[in-house]
Amino acid sequence: MLDPGHNPGNSSHTAEINRQVDIGNARKECDTTGTETDAGYTEADYTLDVSRRARAILTARGATVAFTQDGDRPWGPCIDERARAAADAHADVALSVHADGAPASGSGFHVIMPAKVVAGKADNSAIVEPSHRLGLLLRERFHAATGEPFADYIAENGLDTRSDLGGLNLSTVPKVFIECGNMRNPADAKRMTDPQWRQKAAEGIADALTAYLTSRD
Numbered sequence: 001m002l003d004p005g006h007n008p009g010n011s012s013h014t015a016e017i018n019r020q021v022d023i024g025n026a027r028k029e030c031d032t033t034g035t036e037t038d039a040g041y042t043e044a045d046y047t048l049d050v051s052r053r054a055r056a057i058l059t060a061r062g063a064t065v066a067f068t069q070d071g072d073r074p075w076g077p078c079i080d081e082r083a084r085a086a087a088d089a090h091a092d093v094a095l096s097v098h099a100d101g102a103p104a105s106g107s108g109f110h111v112i113m114p115a116k117v118v119a120g121k122a123d124n125s126a127i128v129e130p131s132h133r134l135g136l137l138l139r140e141r142f143h144a145a146t147g148e149p150f151a152d153y154i155a156e157n158g159l160d161t162r163s164d165l166g167g168l169n170l171s172t173v174p175k176v177f178i179e180c181g182n183m184r185n186p187a188d189a190k191r192m193t194d195p196q197w198r199q200k201a202a203e204g205i206a207d208a209l210t211a212y213l214t215s216r217d
């Protein structure tokens with residue numbers, strides 16, 4: 001399951017995406033608009049493009065790839081629905097594609113892995129360990145494919161663990177997020193706006209998923 005973060009239509013559906021949803025240990029907005037580069041290239045367009053490129057690579061390798069959204073709905077889905085989608089599709093693994101909107105001085109990519117959350121309707125304890133394995137593979141393969149450095153403004157050596165993301169709290173399928181770079185940083189924005197770089201980003205993501213799915217331990 002590939003989960004292209006946000007939706008190009010979210011910005012014109014603020015009432016729908018601001019609705020609060022239950023993520024187990026808190027309530028949070030259904031979804032957000034995401035960020036964009038200073039020139040106006042949106043995270044939603046970026047995540048959809050990279051996910052489609054990754055799907056093409058993975059499909060050619062024999063994988064069955066599903067999307068939480070494929071630019072085929074006006075907004076969303078909400079984060080709880082995104083989390084459920086992987087289980088509903090009986091997916092072996094799930095990956096959310098994002099880009100960050102941090103202060104301009106920061107650059108680099110990072111991978112977000114689930115902290116164990118057992119609260120309310122959330123219980124992701126079964127996915128913490130396999131998601132960590134996926135996270136390490138993704139950090140390695142994304143860096144190898146793109147040359148993008150580990151984030152210098154967040155996470156530690158490109159890895160973060162969080163308990164405040166509905167998409168990870170509510171998942172019952174091994175899952176991580178990748179923040180491919182900081183769209184507010186000029187150098188990262190230049191790379192992310194380049195289709196050739198996005199192809200490399202997609203290759204890194206596809207390589208990590210391929211390695212995960214073919215090296216079960």
Ligand SMILES: [Zn+2]
Pocket residue numbers: 005006034035043098099100
């Ligand atoms: Zn995002």
